[in-house]
Amino acid sequence: MIIRSVNLETVCGVSSRLPENTQPEFAFAGKSNVGKSSLINALINRKSYARTSSQPGKTQTINYYRVNGAFYYVDLPGYGYARASVEVKAEWGKMVERYLHRSRMLRCVFLLIDIRHEPSENDRMMYEWIVSQGFSPVLIATKADKIKRSQLAKQLKMVRTGLGAQPGTVLIPFSAQTKQGRDEIWSLIEERLEEKPELSSGAASDPPEDGSSAATP
Numbered sequence: 001m002i003i004r005s006v007n008l009e010t011v012c013g014v015s016s017r018l019p020e021n022t023q024p025e026f027a028f029a030g031k032s033n034v035g036k037s038s039l040i041n042a043l044i045n046r047k048s049y050a051r052t053s054s055q056p057g058k059t060q061t062i063n064y065y066r067v068n069g070a071f072y073y074v075d076l077p078g079y080g081y082a083r084a085s086v087e088v089k090a091e092w093g094k095m096v097e098r099y100l101h102r103s104r105m106l107r108c109v110f111l112l113i114d115i116r117h118e119p120s121e122n123d124r125m126m127y128e129w130i131v132s133q134g135f136s137p138v139l140i141a142t143k144a145d146k147i148k149r150s151q152l153a154k155q156l157k158m159v160r161t162g163l164g165a166q167p168g169t170v171l172i173p174f175s176a177q178t179k180q181g182r183d184e185i186w187s188l189i190e191e192r193l194e195e196k197p198e199l200s201s202g203a204a205s206d207p208p209e210d211g212s213s214a215a216t217p
């Protein structure tokens with residue numbers, strides 16, 4: 001994929017309105033430090049455009065990077081800081097849920113899991129949220145350079161099983177260091193750009209399931 005331009009176009013805080021983009025979005029979800037920003041940097045061919053290694057407790061935002069004036073990479077806030085306060089965790093959940101529920105232009109959600117570790121309770125919850133909003137997440141096993149080649153198959157199986165991933169779920173090992181997996185992810189993005197959205201009905205017009213829905217503006 002040829003990257004001609006990248007722009008950090010929108011940064012949304014907890015209470016900000018989500019932008020009503022008219023171009024396709026590709027979202028990146030996963031726990032803090034799993035490598036979301038590093039993956040986005042690799043996909044836009046920049047060393048450090050998307051911020052890497054943010055500090056714990058930092059303000060949680062949804063960042064929209066517009067690429068080639070044609071589509072967006074959406075960096076979702078990370079989860080799983082043990083030290084994050086209960087309020088921060090609740091805010092994070094609301095933001096991510098609202099994003100998944102509302103974004104009509106969302107073409108694909110990438111869920112990143114560290115290839116070295118068994119998926120956590122939070123990872124499974126994230127997986128379930130994505131599925132329950134009607135998407136089939138593409139799994140990215142990050143930091144593939146940190147394991148031996150001989151361990152690859154075993155670790156990928158652990159990620160799949162640990163998440164309880166549906167059969168046929170795409171799982172791509174990736175390394176920001178060696179760029180292993182980048183071409184495969186690019187091809188997938190190019191394919192999805194050609195296709196119609198995964199959700200045929202407008203998710204945003206769905207009535208909330210109950211009064212406690214987080215998806216209220």
Ligand SMILES: Nc1nc2c(ncn2[C@@H]2O[C@H](COP(=O)(O)OP(=O)(O)O)[C@@H](O)[C@H]2O)c(=O)[nH]1
Binds near residue numbers: 032036037142143176
């Ligand atoms: N060895 C290695 N380190 C990585 C890789 N991806 C990310 N990291 C490191 O992991 C840390 C967190 O990465 P970051 O992209 O900020 O994670 P984020 O919090 O999910 O956005 C940083 O120190 C990165 O340099 C990778 O593929 N290989």
Ligand SMILES: [Mg+2]
Binds near residue numbers: 036051054
């Ligand atoms: Mg980041």
